[in-house]
Amino acid sequence: RDLGVVAVGFSKGQPKAGVDAGPEALIASGLLSRIQDELGYKLCGDAKVEKYEELIPTSDPDHRGMKNPGTVSSVNRQIHQQVYEHAKEGRLVLTLGGDHSVAIGTVTGSAKAIRERLDREIAVIWVDAHADINTPEGSESGNIHGMPVAFASGLAKSDKEEYFGWIRDDMLLNVKKLVYIGLRDVDNFEKKMLRENGIKAFSMFDVDRFGIGRVVDMALEYIGADTPIHLSFDVDALDPMWAPSTGTPVRGGLTLREGDYICEAVHQTGSLVAIDLVEVNPSLAATEAGAQETVRAGCSLVRCALGETLL
Numbered sequence: 191r192d193l194g195v196v197a198v199g200f201s202k203g204q205p206k207a208g209v210d211a212g213p214e215a216l217i218a219s220g221l222l223s224r225i226q227d228e229l230g231y232k233l234c235g236d237a238k239v240e241k242y243e244e245l246i247p248t249s250d251p252d253h254r255g256m257k258n259p260g261t262v263s264s265v266n267r268q269i270h271q272q273v274y275e276h277a278k279e280g281r282l283v284l285t286l287g288g289d290h291s292v293a294i295g296t297v298t299g300s301a302k303a304i305r306e307r308l309d310r311e312i313a314v315i316w317v318d319a320h321a322d323i324n325t326p327e328g329s330e331s332g333n334i335h336g337m338p339v340a341f342a343s344g345l346a347k348s349d350k351e352e353y354f355g356w357i358r359d360d361m362l363l364n365v366k367k368l369v370y371i372g373l374r375d376v377d378n379f380e381k382k383m384l385r386e387n388g389i390k391a392f393s394m395f396d397v398d399r400f401g402i403g404r405v406v407d408m409a410l411e412y413i414g415a416d417t418p419i420h421l422s423f424d425v426d427a428l429d430p431m432w433a434p435s436t437g438t439p440v441r442g443g444l445t446l447r448e449g450d451y452i453c454e455a456v457h458q459t460g461s462l463v464a465i466d467l468v469e470v471n472p473s474l475a476a477t478e479a480g481a482q483e484t485v486r487a488g489c490s491l492v493r494c495a496l497g498e499t500l501l
């Protein structure tokens with residue numbers, strides 16, 4: 191199968207430097223060559239890491255409390271276009287982040303392409319310690335990597351083209367087709383958003399109670415068979431034991447095996463249309479070994495989502 195790779199060296203959705211080096215580190219550890227040689231995908235495009243420097247405005251004042259709003263908006267508009275073009279051609283799209291704000295572009299890109307190509311709505315499985323569903327007004331931090339679900343689903347809106355106003359209705363994710371796995375650090379405003387919009391979420395409580403196998407079964411059952419799936423995986427869903435090198439680690443997370451299991455099970459549906467792997471920040475670990483461990487975990491998740499099997 192053809193694989194479109196979008197490598198996004200971008201960090202302005204949150205304040206810590208270094209997450210823009212995530213894709214480089216993942217690629218340097220051999221991820222793409224293994225995908226090609228061992229998993230048999232045909233890579234489309236040059237898969238070089240984009241920095242989008244030409245899109246970054248010289249001055250970018252806060253807007254509605256959002257930090258770097260013009261930068262994050264225009265870079266995401268470009269990511270949207272890249273993902274859209276791959277998905278429109280029927281390619282599976284792999285996006286390597288970068289902070290999770292890039293999912294504004296990836297989710298809107300695959301949602302629009304799948305509407306046009308298959309006349310279907312996508313489902314999104316969002317694997318994360320965080321819900322990333324703040325609106326600009328609801329956010330306590332102003333960091334846009336805490337808002338991608340809100341913008342990609344139309345729960346946050348803007349009429350200013352330069353501040354996400356480019357997002358049109360035919361690009362939006364239906365929140366009834368969204369399911370979370372791994373949540374454990376959700377802001378009060380976000381809890382209200384999940385409740386009021388009837389959004390399906392499996393927290394770490396559910397993983398402990400039912401086990402990862404049943405949680406994934408329930409998530410896939412909720413989505414419904416034969417629905418195109420966009421998997422957006424924030425590496426901080428994993429416990430810091432497995433992925434310490436990330437911007438907002440939260441204890442009590444998924445084991446690497448549980449993360450891999452989610453990816454394997456989603457692959458097995460045969461319905462995967464796009465994968466994001468985000469928030470790998472090689473510069474944040476206390477030790478070089480911690481950074482390497484996080485990169486290895488990221489590579490493992492992606493390979494599992496692309497069909498690597500144990501036997």
Ligand code: DIR
Nearest residue numbers: 320324331333335336438
């Ligand atoms: C927090 C943290 N909810 C925020 N979000 C993070 O800033 O909106 N997302 N870390 O990955």
Ligand code: MN
Nearest residue numbers: 290318322424
């Ligand atoms: Mn996230």
Ligand code: MN
Nearest residue numbers: 319320424426
């Ligand atoms: Mn997160």
Ligand code: MN
Nearest residue numbers: 320375376377
């Ligand atoms: Mn928090």
